[in-house]
Amino acid sequence: MNQAAPLLFSFASHPLTAPLARQLGAREGHFAHRLFPDGESYLQIQTEVQGLDVLVLVDLVHPNQKYLPLIFLTETLREFGARSVGLVAPYLSYMRQDIRFLDGEAITSRIFARTLSRHVDYLVTVDPHLHRYHSLDEIYPIPTQTVKGAPALADWLASQANLLLVGPDAESEQWVADIAAHSGHPFVIGEKNRHGDRKVDISLPDLRDYRGRTAVIIDDVIASGHTILRCIGELHRQDFSAIRCAAVHGIFADGSDQMLLEAGLEQLVTCNTIAHSSNLIDISPLLVKPIRDCLASSG
CATH class of the missing domain: 3.40.50.2020 (Rossmann fold)
Structure with missing residues (x-):
């Protein structure tokens, strides 16, 4: 060379x-x-x-x-x-x-x-x-x-305590499971039904055993943000108040980052694959x- x-x-x-x-x-x-x-x-x-x-x-x-x-x-x-x-x-x-x-x-x-x-x-x-x-x-x-990007997310999550990792759908299960294993946190997986580019429904299992933990929604890419928004709604419904989100890629179309923060996220974190103020993971x-x-x- x-x-x-x-x-x-x-x-x-x-x-x-x-x-x-x-x-x-x-x-x-x-x-x-x-x-x-x-x-x-x-x-x-x-x-x-x-x-x-x-x-x-x-x-x-x-x-x-x-x-x-x-x-x-x-x-x-x-x-x-x-x-x-x-x-x-x-x-x-x-x-x-x-x-x-x-x-x-x-x-x-x-x-x-x-x-x-x-x-x-x-x-x-x-x-x-x-x-x-x-x-x-x-x-x-x-x-x-x-x-x-999972190892970078896992390293960031491993430095924190008392978390529950939330995968939005079955497609994310293996990925979130690997992150959970490396970071040492429990995880749950939701069920997603998509009705179009911007309309999805998310259901989560019963989370009463995890109340008191900070929920961290994990995804590979956030585009429109509607999947994350539905997860936030489900977590609120089950009395979670401390909710964060960590993703590899943050596209945040149509200002969806602000929409998610206004919906109740206390922190939004992404890797620096796409320039954004949420880039906390190198x-x-x-x-x-x-x-x-x-x-x-x-x-």
């Missing part, structure tokens, strides 16, 4: 930029990006990349705004001689549509994966939403590394080895 320090280019001011650069021994690369009045992108690389391994860091929340600038950046890096171009996407979008539910629908997860793979040499991400896919290798033809130590492995194999 090339012994020169890799370059790390990141979009916006991402909370992972500084810790990853420090732990990887990477130099930060610089580029200019702006929009012309008609909405087209302008991009200029401002750091020499010839012969160097390059990492591009971008969370792909709101991907339609970021995809074209990302492709312009990765292709320009190649044009100016980057030895390899790897993508570190702490949050990976377009995993939802993994099957054709209705005639004529686009299976966007496959299209996105196939198209994105043409522009980067490898992908490192955190807890992609693998529902019907068993791994990213099923749709990404490039090497991929998937980092699990995921960067878990990313270092997978990135180094990719850098080594890219040579």
